[in-house]
């Protein structure tokens with residue numbers, strides 16, 4: 001009978017975020033496949049665990065996945081771990097998971113640490129719809145054309161970035177996306193955890209550099225969500241009619257017919273206004 005592939009998230013800074021389930025799963029598997037055997041062995045020894053680790057990283061994942069899948073098909077249970085956070089999230093693991101699924105192997109992801117979710121929920125930026133992009137291209141031209149594609153997306157945007165590129169990336173964000181509200185969430189779960197919130201221009205002006213690891217959270221395109229006052233007068237009319245006893249739907253229909261205002265836009269504004 002075939003074994004199981006467990007996907008194990010690892011701490012992004014705080015060792016105590018390793019759950020009892022993660023520990024018991026590592027104890028039970030036959031071996032650990034990982035991005036970097038030195039880093040994973042070190043983590044295992046800090047946790048008081050000892051297990052054979054084999055390497056499966058971005059440069060050998062294709063060939064190694066084949067071997068790991070064969071071992072699982074022969075009944076071995078395997079845990080896959082990347083260096084930090086979830087495997088497959090800006091980290092290797094996806095090829096292994098895909099091959100496991102093609103071979104009808106059971107894949108069991110465990111819950112645990114991940115940098116962008118901590119960054120997002122602590123940022124204060126709307127988390128109802130978001131797009132996690134991962135790393136932008138290091139080259140300015142490519143980075144900016146990636147940002148151009150994201151410019152009109154009506155979701156919060158989330159990026160990973162390295163400290164030596166953060167200021168260049170913030171400048172590209174300012175130049176392409178405009179002066180949006182952002183949050184740089186750095187050193188998450190560590191002693192110097194910090195959330196730097198504000199508009200991107202003032203963050204660039206006030207900080208020359210950032211140290212440590214960081215996630216950038218960017219508010220969605222404000223142009224797409226605000227009516228810049230254009231519909232304000234019509235909102236008032238909708239409110240007058242609902243106060244006079246009309247249902248919201250009838251009030252919106254009446255105002256859009258009487259004043260030739262787009263019904264869907266008006267509806268969206270009524271809803272947005274209620275949230276505010």
Ligand code: SAM
Nearest residue numbers: 012085086089114115160161187188213214215
């Ligand atoms: N697999 C990881 C995850 O699930 O979050 C991401 C790995 S990716 C190679 C590394 C990037 O994640 C860093 O460059 C940084 O953008 C982000 N990151 C990792 N740890 C972090 C931390 N403690 N605080 C802020 N960002 C972090």
